[in-house]
Amino acid sequence: MAKQRKVSNLLGLAVLSTVAAKPMHPYEMASLMRERGKDRDMPIKWGSLYTVVRNLEKHGFLDVAESVRDGGHPERTIYRITDAGREELADWVRELIAVPEREQPRFLAGLSVWQVIAPDEVTDLLRQRLALLEKEIDGQREALTGYRREVPRLFLVEVEYELAIREAEAAWTRSLLDELTTGSFPDLAAWRAWHERGEMPPEVAELAERGGAPD
Structure with missing residues (x-):
């Protein structure tokens, strides 16, 4: 049986796996995930990205690496994965691979x-x-x-x-x-x-x- 996760939206899984490589802004996360075709691998609602990122930060899976300002553009927050985030990512992947769940196409x-x-x-x-x-x-x-x-x-x-x-x-x-x-x-x-x-x-x-x- 699947675990009850603090952030259960599969977009959270995609975010954690993307940010695991390096800290980045949500816009960069979305660009990389689209480039890698993550929206073909799992149900993703791009409009909820910022909410998912904030929830991951709230539960200690992401934290703010820095805030940068590029010219006249609004300040951008760069997020990095935490040790807890890496543990959550690995545990989530283990569950998805090992525990079958009935899907309803x-x-x-x-x-x-x-x-x-x-x-x-x-x-x-x-x-x-x-x-x-x-x-x-x-x-x-x-x-x-x-x-x-x-x-x-x-x-x-x-x-x-x-x-x-x-x-x-x-x-x-x-x-x-x-x-x-x-x-x-x-x-x-x-x-x-x-x-x-x-x-x-x-x-x-x-x-x-x-x-x-x-x-």
Whole structure:
């Protein structure tokens, strides 16, 4: 089970990992995180950056290294990571790697109620999704090949993981499509009859009453 952290926003994790290299102003933090694609690795709301930085400072994970003024620009506060911040960063990373948590992607939400759409339409929608997935996978494979020429694998494992997840999703979607198109998917006839008749057949109603898979 995930720990209750004083700063739980994953943007805090990104900030700590960025500032661990050297002290910097929040604007520089944001620039580096964008350059490194952190907003692809984790949900980031850039508008909350200053609030997250202040919370990290409040809880002793960051402190002020210096305040500088550049010409007529407003004074800028440079933050550095503290020993407590380094400990929090390492502990947070350990937890994220070691402790699995159930994630709920949008696709899962759609699949949980897909029966409200006729199976033939679902099949068409899955074909659309698969085509987009395959295009995305091709792009990710090409990008990863390019990265490997210049970037040590130490800094590419999250890209490899994302690609593996996409490939697994595409393989599963392809298998599901095969069941729908060949007619081997269980309950397909009852599902199709429901939409053809405009009312839920008794066998489908029984399935709905039993509910989905247990948590």
